[in-house]
Amino acid sequence: MLSTPPSLPTKTDLAIIGAGPHTLTLVTHLLQKRQNMRGKILVFDKGGKWMNHWQHQFAALEIPHLRSPAVHHPDPNPFALRKFAESRNSEFFPPYDLPGTQLFEDFCNDYHYCMNIPKITVVAGLAGAGKTTWITQQIACSDNTTSNILYFSPGTGNVPIDQTRIKSEYPTVKVFGDGQEVEFLNQLSTADAVYIELGFYLELNAITPILDNLSYRAIAQGAAPYRNIAILPPHLQDSEYHTWAEEIKPGAAIDISITPTQL
Known part of the structure; x- marks a missing residue:
């Protein structure tokens, strides 16, 4: 997703409104199953970047961690967040190893980066x-x-x-x-x-x-x-x-x- 796209195509195979964690999950699962969809999806969000509203809401409410355990995230591999946090185990909160807000944000930022990796x-x-x-x-x-x-x-x-x-x-x-x-x-x-x-x-x-x-x-x-x-x-x-x-x-x-x- 580009914050200021130079131009928009006249048509696209799939347009998605909103760039929150659910859209990120949808897009990553779709691209895993259909590699030929890469470059054929447009995501629109008034914030201009992935997870913008999510980040502002969590910061405003000072939420320290997610309510869902570590297997719930955009990556199709349920253990991907665990692997990402190999050196950050202290950022999981008891009693169910809930991911810290910053950890989850970093993971999502890293993940949407790798979808557009040079x-x-x-x-x-x-x-x-x-x-x-x-x-x-x-x-x-x-x-x-x-x-x-x-x-x-x-x-x-x-x-x-x-x-x-x-x-x-x-x-x-x-x-x-x-x-x-x-x-x-x-x-x-x-x-x-x-x-x-x-x-x-x-x-x-x-x-x-x-x-x-x-x-x-x-x-x-x-x-x-x-x-x-x-x-x-x-x-x-x-x-x-x-x-x-x-x-x-x-x-x-x-x-x-x-x-x-x-x-």
């Missing part, structure tokens, strides 16, 4: 912040059994921990590491989504040449250039990642007093 997404952040976890959540948003998804993590050498996790959880995702750059680039044209995970040990500008190359390729293929996402602990408010990233996603509340060595 072709190439570059993810960076501190060690242990949850970069790979965030990527797996985005992969889960898609029909990963039929989509052509690429994952590339440079600089891992002989310790491909994150690549191994991606392969294990999503066997259909094509995973690339050091020494496979050419194969990775050659498959860009047929990919539906591409994720590049930058380890904490890399200087953000060290990967610029390959990212620029990817950007040119994406534009040539009619797709948007790459998008930078940083996964950071909630208490970190000022860092090089804040300058680099187009969007900051809350990650695990790790100890930032330990500064790893970058390459």
